Amino acid sequence: MSRYEAKDPIHGWVVPFEHQADRFDLQVVLLQNFPWTKPRVYCNEKFRFMQYPHIEKDGAFCLYPPGTEHNPLNPKGLIWGAIKEATRLIVASYDDAFISDFADEFDSYWSKTDGGKNIVSLLSPGGPSRRVSLWCSTGDYYLADDHTALESWLRNRFPGNKKDYKFNTATHIALNRPILPSEYPRSGAAILRFLRELAPESIELLEDAAVTADDKFTVSFEGRTDDGPVFFAVEVMPPVKQSMKAGRRPDMVQQGFRPGKVPTHIRMQRLFGGNKVERHETMRADPSWIHGRDTATVAPLFDKRVLMIGAGSLGSEVALLLAKTGVGSITLVDPELLDYPNVGRHILGVSQVRTFKAKSLAEKLAGDFPHMRSIQYFAEDWQSLYSKRSEIFHNTDLIVSTVGSWVAEGRLNQVARNEAGFPPVIYGWAEPFSVAGHAVLIGSNGPCFACGMDHFGRARQTVCEWDTETTRKQPHCGASFQPYGPVSLSGVAALVAKTSTKALLGEMHLGTEAVYWASKEEIAEQGGRFNPDFLNCFSDVPEFGGTRRFEWRQKVDCAFCGEE
Ligand SMILES: [Zn+2]
Known part of the structure; x- marks a missing residue:
C-alpha cells in the first residue's frame, strides 16, 4: 500500500484479470472521502505514464473523461464500473492503434x-x-x-x-x-x-x-x-x-x-x-482560441469595425460585450469625463474617475483584448469629430449610438440620410429604470430613425407607461438623471450588443427594431405597467421578460426621409 499512502487510501483490493494468456493484477484503491471521490485502479509495470495513453502520472488508469460526474449513492456500482473500464483499456492496448490516443491527450x-x-x-x-x-x-x-x-x-x-x-x-x-x-x-x-x-x-x-x-x-x-x-x-x-x-x-x-x-x-x-x-x-x-476555443465562427466578426457613439453606462457595457464576442475593431467617441456616480453602473471604476470615458475604456479594452485589430478613441462629441474627420464614420461597418439625446441622434439621423455611403446605424436606449430597452437598426434607405420618434426625440412606441415623473432632479440647474441599476441595465446592453452582432453578420433587416422587456412584476415594482399599444402585439399579457423584433415603420410625412 505504500505506493498510495500519500493519497490517503482507506481500502483496496487486488483483482486478477487475464487477457490473451497475460495475467494482470488490478489494484483497486478507495481514497478518503469515497464515495465522493472516484475509485482509482492501478496495474502492473506494463502500464506506465508516457508508455501508454490514459495512464496518469502516478500510474493510475485515467478512467473517466474530464468533468465526468458520478453517483456517490451507488458505491458498489462505482467500483465495478472502474474495474470494467480498466479492463477495457487493457484489452484495447493490444491493438496497435491504441497508441494514437496519445494525440488526443497531447496537452x-x-x-x-x-x-x-x-x-x-x-x-x-x-x-x-x-x-x-x-x-x-x-x-x-x-x-x-x-x-x-x-x-x-x-x-x-x-x-x-x-x-x-x-x-x-x-x-x-x-x-x-x-x-x-x-x-x-x-x-x-x-x-x-x-x-x-x-x-x-x-x-x-x-x-x-x-x-x-x-x-x-x-x-x-x-x-x-x-x-x-x-x-x-x-x-x-x-x-x-x-x-x-x-x-x-x-x-x-x-x-x-x-x-x-x-x-x-x-x-x-x-x-x-x-x-x-x-x-x-x-x-x-489568438482570437480564434480566446473567442470560443476554435468552435465559434469568430473570423467574420473579427474583420468588422464598429464605431460607438457614447461610452456611458450602456455604451461601455455594449463595447465590452462586442469585444468579448470577437469584434476586431472598435472606435469609441465620447466627450465626457467619468464621475463618481457613474461608477455604480459603468464598467470603469473609481480609479478612472476624472479621466475621459472614451480614453479609459479604450485602454481597458486594449489591455483585456490585446489581439484586437484596432481600438481607437476620440474624447469629443461625434459632431465635432465628424466635421474634421468624416472618413472615420464612412470607414466603419456599423455605428452604434447609445447617447440617448435627440440633439446628437436626431442630427446623426439627418447626416446618415443625406450622405451617400453612410454605414447603418443602431440606436440603442433604455426605458425608465431599464425595465425595457430598444435597439433600432437603420440603413440609408427605408425608414429613418425619426420616423418612429416625435419632434422631441421621444419614441412613439414604448413598452411601459408611468403615472409619475421617472427622472430624478439633481441639485444643479437643469440636471436630472434616470434612476436604474446595473443589473437591469445588463438586459438592455445584451439586446443592443446582440442586435449589433446580428447586423454585422447581415442577419437582420435594416428598418428593424429589437425590444427587450423585464417581467411584469419587475415593471410593477418600479411603479410602471405595460403600455396598451405594446400589449396589442400579444394575444396574452406577457408575464415574463422577453425580446421581440418589430418592423420600424416609415412615416409618410417624415421631415427627414419623407417625399418632398
Ligand atoms: Zn423618416
Whole structure:
C-alpha cells in the first residue's frame, strides 16, 4: 500500500484479470472521502505514464473523461464500473492503434523541460508551415504571424513599455498529427526524424532558418487532431564543447569556416545533430482560441469595425460585450469625463474617475483584448469629430449610438440620410429604470430613425407607461438623471450588443427594431405597467421578460426621409 499512502487510501483490493494468456493484477484503491471521490485502479509495470495513453502520472488508469460526474449513492456500482473500464483499456492496448490516443491527450503529456519557457502564441491556427515573429522577454516568449501583429499586441498588453521591441524570427511547422511521447525530441537530430515522416516539405524551411542561425533557435509546431490543433515548441540549442567554461562558448555552428561561409548541410548537421533541445509550453492567445476555443465562427466578426457613439453606462457595457464576442475593431467617441456616480453602473471604476470615458475604456479594452485589430478613441462629441474627420464614420461597418439625446441622434439621423455611403446605424436606449430597452437598426434607405420618434426625440412606441415623473432632479440647474441599476441595465446592453452582432453578420433587416422587456412584476415594482399599444402585439399579457423584433415603420410625412 505504500505506493498510495500519500493519497490517503482507506481500502483496496487486488483483482486478477487475464487477457490473451497475460495475467494482470488490478489494484483497486478507495481514497478518503469515497464515495465522493472516484475509485482509482492501478496495474502492473506494463502500464506506465508516457508508455501508454490514459495512464496518469502516478500510474493510475485515467478512467473517466474530464468533468465526468458520478453517483456517490451507488458505491458498489462505482467500483465495478472502474474495474470494467480498466479492463477495457487493457484489452484495447493490444491493438496497435491504441497508441494514437496519445494525440488526443497531447496537452496532458507534453510539458516544458528545465530552461523551457512559456510561449504566448498569437499564431492563427490552420495555416501552413512558415517563418513567424518572435519576441523573447526575460520571462516568456511571444509568437505572432508577423512583426506588426506582435508589436500591436505587446503595445496593448504592456502599455507602460515605451522602449523599442527587438524581434526575432522563429519557424512554425504544421504537422498532420501531434508527435507521440516516443518522438519527443531530446536532440536536434530527433526533430529531423519526426519531420521526415510528418512534414518532409518543412525541412527546407528549417534549412533556410539555419542559414542565419548562429545561436539557439525556436521551432514552433502545430499538430492536427480531430478535436482541433495542439501547439507546442522547442528551443534548438547550439552545439557546445563540454569542456568549455560557461560564458566562453565558441560558435560551434561557425567553427572551422569563415563567417557566413558554412555550407548549409554542415550547419544543418550541427544544429540538428546531437545538440540539446529544450521543450517549451505553448499557451494560445489568438482570437480564434480566446473567442470560443476554435468552435465559434469568430473570423467574420473579427474583420468588422464598429464605431460607438457614447461610452456611458450602456455604451461601455455594449463595447465590452462586442469585444468579448470577437469584434476586431472598435472606435469609441465620447466627450465626457467619468464621475463618481457613474461608477455604480459603468464598467470603469473609481480609479478612472476624472479621466475621459472614451480614453479609459479604450485602454481597458486594449489591455483585456490585446489581439484586437484596432481600438481607437476620440474624447469629443461625434459632431465635432465628424466635421474634421468624416472618413472615420464612412470607414466603419456599423455605428452604434447609445447617447440617448435627440440633439446628437436626431442630427446623426439627418447626416446618415443625406450622405451617400453612410454605414447603418443602431440606436440603442433604455426605458425608465431599464425595465425595457430598444435597439433600432437603420440603413440609408427605408425608414429613418425619426420616423418612429416625435419632434422631441421621444419614441412613439414604448413598452411601459408611468403615472409619475421617472427622472430624478439633481441639485444643479437643469440636471436630472434616470434612476436604474446595473443589473437591469445588463438586459438592455445584451439586446443592443446582440442586435449589433446580428447586423454585422447581415442577419437582420435594416428598418428593424429589437425590444427587450423585464417581467411584469419587475415593471410593477418600479411603479410602471405595460403600455396598451405594446400589449396589442400579444394575444396574452406577457408575464415574463422577453425580446421581440418589430418592423420600424416609415412615416409618410417624415421631415427627414419623407417625399418632398
Ligand atoms: Zn423618416
